[in-house]
Amino acid sequence: MTTSPVTVRAVDAPGHPTPSPELEQLYRGFERELLVPLWTEIGDLMPTSPRPAAAAHVWRWQRLLELARESGKLVPVGRGGERRAIALANPGLGGAPYATPTLWAAIQYLNPREDAPVHRHTQHAFRFVVEGEGVWTVVDGDPVAMRRGDFLLTPGWCFHGHHNQSDTPMAWLDGLDIPFVHTTGSAFFELGPDSVSDHSTPARSRAERLWAHPGLRPVSQPGPAVSSPIAAYRWEHTDAALADQLELEADGFPGVLEPGHAAVRFSNPTTGGDVLPTMRAEMHRLRAGTRTATRREVGSAVWQVFDGAGAVRLGEREWPVERGDLVAVPSWVPLTLTARTELDLFRFSDAPIFERLHADRVQIEGEQA
C-alpha cells in the first residue's frame, strides 16, 4: 500500500530527463528564478497514499509531570511567557512544538494560588483533566471549574486566564490548533489584564447553567454558534454516557462503536457538529480484553489514556500505555487499541478540517474502503 510507483526515478524512466550539461544548466536556471520542477518532486509531493513527516510516538505522563513540576519551581507564570505549558514535539517535525502537523498538545502546570494572565487568540483551545482539581479557567469572564475527567473549551478569540485556588499544584492537558494556524498564517493575539479579575469558585459555570441540559437550549439564543457554548463537559455525564452504551450492548441493543468499545463525541449543541471548527474531541471506553478493529483515517490525532492500562499499535509498532500517556497518531497510520483492564481514552483530532473540505477518508479493517 505505501510504495508509490511514481517514486521510481530511474534515469531512463519515460517521464524523466537524461542527465546532461544542458539539463544541469536548466536546473540552475530554475534555482535562479525560484522555480522547482514537478518531475523531480512528484514522488514525495503526490504519494499513492499519505506519507506524513510526523511519526507515531508515545510520551509518558509521569515523565511529563516530573518536568512540569520542575518547571513549577524554575519558571514563573506571567505576562510575556503567558503560560507554563510544555508541548509535545513530534520527532518527525524537526523540533517544532507540534504533536502533529496540525495539533498542539501540552501539559500545563499551575502552582497553588497562581494566576495565568488573560489573553485571547484565534487559535482554538481546550483543556482535558487527567487528574487533580482546584483550578478555574475564566473564559470571557465566566469561571469554569476544572476537575478530573472534565473537558473544557476555550474557543478562538475568547479572553481567558486561569487561577489556582487550591493548596496543591494542578496539571492538565492543553489542546490547540497552533500548528495549523501557524502554517496557514491565521494567527491573531491580544493581551487582556495581567491577572484574572474574578477569583470566585463556582461549581458550575454560567455557560453550563445555560447550555448543559440535554437537548434543551435557551430560547434567548436561538442561532448556530461557530464553537460549542458548553464551557465544560463534566465527567459525570461522560462517564454515564459511556456506561449506558456498554449496558445497551449487554442488553443486545445498538449504540457502541464496535463490540466492547463505547465512544462519545463532545458536540456543539447548536449545530450537532464538532465542538470547535478545527478540532474533534471524543471519549472512548474499552471493556477489559477488547481489541479494536485496525483503523486509519486521513488527518492526525492525539490520544491520552484517562484510566486503565492497555496497548496502542501504530503501524508495525506497539506501545504499552497507562494513565496519562499521550500518543500521536499521524495521518493514515493504522491504529489498534487493546485493553488489558477496562480502558478509558480521551482523543482529539483535526477531522473537522478534512470533513469541511470533503477530504476525509476512513479505512477500517474488514470493511470495504
Add this chain to the structure above:
Amino acid sequence: MTTSPVTVRAVDAPGHPTPSPELEQLYRGFERELLVPLWTEIGDLMPTSPRPAAAAHVWRWQRLLELARESGKLVPVGRGGERRAIALANPGLGGAPYATPTLWAAIQYLNPREDAPVHRHTQHAFRFVVEGEGVWTVVDGDPVAMRRGDFLLTPGWCFHGHHNQSDTPMAWLDGLDIPFVHTTGSAFFELGPDSVSDHSTPARSRAERLWAHPGLRPVSQPGPAVSSPIAAYRWEHTDAALADQLELEADGFPGVLEPGHAAVRFSNPTTGGDVLPTMRAEMHRLRAGTRTATRREVGSAVWQVFDGAGAVRLGEREWPVERGDLVAVPSWVPLTLTARTELDLFRFSDAPIFERLHADRVQIEGEQA
C-alpha cells in the same frame, strides 16, 4: 394595522370594473371555465398583514378531561379508530379538527391495562404530559415512559403504539402536524401489529440512554437526523434548565428571554434545530407577577398551562388560565402573558415551516420591526 387599503371595492375604484351586463356575462364565462378573477379577491387573498381564518380560543382542561373520561367508558381503543383522541376544533376553521391551520392538538386517554394499536404515518407527533403517569409509548420498538412534565417524540414514519401498565387511566396532550399534511397532500399511513409487542416498563428509553447526555453524542451515529433522536425530554432536566435561567437573572447575568421570563426550546442534538421538521416545542416559566412583552409572529401556536395560574391576552381579549388549559394563537395575533402565580407553560408552533421557507417574521412590543 389590519385594515387593508386594497379591500376597498367601490364601483368607481380605478382597479375595479363598472357593473354591466357584459361584465356579468364575463363573470359567467369565468365560472364555466373554472376561473376566478384576482381583482375581486385580492383584498382577502393579499391583506396588508395576515388575517387568519382561525380564531384565538381557549379550551378548558377540566372540560376536556371530563369528556375524555366519558369517552373512556363508551369508546374502545382498537384497530380502525386507532386512538381515543379528541381534537381541538378551532371555531374559525369550519368544524375541522384543527387547532390552527397547521396544528393538531388533542387529549388522548388510555384506560388501565389498555393498548393503543401500532401504526405509523408521515405526520410528526409528540406527547406532552400535564399530569399522571403509567403509560409507555413504544416508538420503533423502544418503550418510553410517560410522566408529568415529560415531552415525548414520535417523529414521522416511526411505528408506535401505547400501553397503560398502571391501574389508573392516563390522559395527555398529543400534538401533530395533521392539518398541514392534510392540506398539502403528503399523508402516508401504515398499520403495524394490533397490539404492542413489548410491554416492559423501563424507567429510561434506549433512545435516552444513547442520546440524553448534555453535549455528548454516540460516535456510532455521527450524521444529522431529520428529527431529534431523543425520545423523551424529562421534566427534571427541563425544570432545572428553567430554574437555572431565573437564577442567572437573579445573579445579574443574561439568559432569560425577557425580565422574569425563562424559556427553553426542545432541540435536535444532531442539528441544534427544532425537534421535528414542522414543529417547534418550548417550555416557558414566568415569575409570579411577570407580564410579558406583547409579541406576534407569523405562524400559529398552541400553549398549554403546565402549572400555576395567570392570564392570556390575544388581541383585544383576555382569558384567565390555569393548569391544563389550552390556547390557540393564530398567525400574527398579538399575545401577552401575565403570571398571577409562578407560571409554567408548554408551547408548540409551526415556526420551523416558516423559518425553512424564509417567511418568518416576529414583532415585539417596543422593538423595531
Add this chain to the structure above:
Amino acid sequence: MTTSPVTVRAVDAPGHPTPSPELEQLYRGFERELLVPLWTEIGDLMPTSPRPAAAAHVWRWQRLLELARESGKLVPVGRGGERRAIALANPGLGGAPYATPTLWAAIQYLNPREDAPVHRHTQHAFRFVVEGEGVWTVVDGDPVAMRRGDFLLTPGWCFHGHHNQSDTPMAWLDGLDIPFVHTTGSAFFELGPDSVSDHSTPARSRAERLWAHPGLRPVSQPGPAVSSPIAAYRWEHTDAALADQLELEADGFPGVLEPGHAAVRFSNPTTGGDVLPTMRAEMHRLRAGTRTATRREVGSAVWQVFDGAGAVRLGEREWPVERGDLVAVPSWVPLTLTARTELDLFRFSDAPIFERLHADRVQIEGEQA
C-alpha cells in the same frame, strides 16, 4: 393504492364505539366544547397515501385568452384591483382561485400602453411567457423585458409593476404561492406608486447583466440569496440547454432525464437550489413520439405546454394538449406525458416546501420506491 384499510368504520370494528344515547350525548358534548374525535375522522385525515381534495384538470389556453381579451375591454387595471389576472380554480377546491392547494396560476393581460400599479407582497411570484412580447416588468426599479419563452422572477417583498410599451396587448402566465401563504397565514402586502416610474425598455435587465453569466458571480455580492437574483431566464439559453441535452443523448452520453426527455431546472446561482423558497420551475422537452415513465410525487404541480402537441395522462384519464394549455397535477397523482410532435413544457411545483421539510417522496414506474 387509494383504499385505506382504516377507512372501514363498521359498527363492530374494534376501534369504533357502539351507537347509543350516551354516545350521542358525548358527541353533543364534543360539539359544545369545539372538539372532534379522531376515531371518526382518521380515515380521511390519515389515508394510506395522499388523497388530495384537488382534482386533475386541464384548462385550454385559447379559452383563457378569449376571456382575458374580453376582460381587457371591460376591466381596468389600476389601484385596488391591482392586476388584470384571472386564476385557475381547481374543481376540487370549492371555488377558491387555487390551481392546487399551494399554487396559484393565472393568465395576466395588459393592453397597449397600460401600466399595472406598483406593490409588493410576501407571496413569491414568477411570469412565464407562452407568446408575445412588449411588456416590461419593473422589479425593485429594474425594468425586465418579457418575451416568448422567458421565465421571469418577482421574489417575495420586491416592489413591482408592469408596463406595456407596445401597440399590442400581451398575455402571460403568473405563478404564485398565494394559496399556501393564505392557508398558513403569512401574507403581507404594501402599496407602491400608482404607476411605474421607469418606462425605459432595455433589452436586458440590470440583474441579468450582473448575474446571467454561466458560473460567474459578482465578487461584490458574495453571499447566498433567499431567491434567485436572475430576474430573467431567457429562452435562448433554455432552448440551447434542452437542445444540448438531446444532442448529448444522441451522442451516447448521459444528461437527459430519461430517454427522449430533456429537462432543465431554473436555479438560484447563489445556492444551486430552487429559484424561490416555495416554488420549483423547470422546462421539459420531449422528442416526438416519446412517452415518459409514469411518475408521481408528493406535492402538486402545474404544467403549461410551451410548444408542440401531445397528451397528458393523470391517473385514469388522458387529455390531448397543445400550446398554452394548463394542467393541474395534484399530489401523488400518476402522470404520464406523450409527445405527438416535439413537445416543450413549462412546469412549476411546490416541491421546495416538501424537500425543506423532508416530506418529499417520488415514485417512478419501474423503479423501487
Add this chain to the structure above:
Amino acid sequence: MTTSPVTVRAVDAPGHPTPSPELEQLYRGFERELLVPLWTEIGDLMPTSPRPAAAAHVWRWQRLLELARESGKLVPVGRGGERRAIALANPGLGGAPYATPTLWAAIQYLNPREDAPVHRHTQHAFRFVVEGEGVWTVVDGDPVAMRRGDFLLTPGWCFHGHHNQSDTPMAWLDGLDIPFVHTTGSAFFELGPDSVSDHSTPARSRAERLWAHPGLRPVSQPGPAVSSPIAAYRWEHTDAALADQLELEADGFPGVLEPGHAAVRFSNPTTGGDVLPTMRAEMHRLRAGTRTATRREVGSAVWQVFDGAGAVRLGEREWPVERGDLVAVPSWVPLTLTARTELDLFRFSDAPIFERLHADRVQIEGEQA
C-alpha cells in the same frame, strides 16, 4: 501592527525564567523527552497578527516561458515525471515548490502532438490560459479545449491527461492545493493509462453542454456537488461579465467591487460557492488609472496578469507587472493594485479553507475592521 508585545523576552520579564544551571538542565530534559516549552516560542507561534514565513514575490512570465521552452527540449513528458510543470518556489519557504504555504502554481508546457499521461489525485487542480491554444485536457473522459482566457477545472480524484493536437507548443498556469494537502497529510494518487484514449477535439466539453447555461441545471443531476461540474469557464463569458459590470457602473448602478474595479468569481452552480473546496478563483478588471483600496486578508493568494500593465504594491514594496507575471501574496500582507492601462488579472486563493473554518478576516483601507 506587526510588533507583538509578547515577543519581548527580557530576562526579567514576568513570564520568563531567570537563566540558571537548573533551568539549563530542565531544558535538556525537555529535549530528551521531545518537548518544547511554550514560553520560549509564544512570540513566534502566537503573533498579534499573521507573520507568514512566505514572502511577497513576483515571477516574470517571460522568464518562466523561456525556461519552459528549454524544458520542452530537454525533459520528456511521460509516466513517472507525469507532467512538464515548473513550480514557483516562494523564497520564504526554504526551497519547497510552494507559491504560498497552501498553494501550488506552475507553468506547464506541452510540445506539439505530445500527451501527458493519465492519473488522478486528491489534490484539486485548475488550469488558467494566459496565451495560446491547441491542448485538450481530458477530465474523466471528457475532452476540454484550452484557449486564452479560459479557466478549466480538474477537481480532486478525477482522472485526467492532456494532449496537444496542434503544431505549436502550449504553456499555461496550473494551480493546485499541493502544499496544503502535503502538510496536512491527505494525498492519494492513482495512475491511469499512459496516454489519453480520446484525442478528439470538440469545441465544447460535454460538461459545458450540460452545465454552462446561466442559472439552468439538468434535472437529471439535482444534488449539490463538492466541486463545480463546469469543466471550462470560457473567456467570452468572463469578458462579457466584466464588461457588464463596468457598464453598470458607467450607468450609475451597483455591481463593481469598488470604483473602476470589476470582479467576478468562478462559482459552483450546484452550491453558489467556490469552484473547489480548497481554492477560490476570480477574474478582475481595472479601468486604466484605477488604484484599488489597500486590502489584506487571512490566507494567501496568487495573481496572474492576464492583460495590460500596472503595478502591484505588497506591504512596503511595489512591482511593475505586465502580461503573464505572477504574484504571491502571503497572508495578511496589504495589497494595492494600480492599472496603467486597462488591466485584467486572474486571482486564486485559499479563502475557502478559512471561510469553512470560520477563520476568515478581511481588512480594507478606510473601512472598519
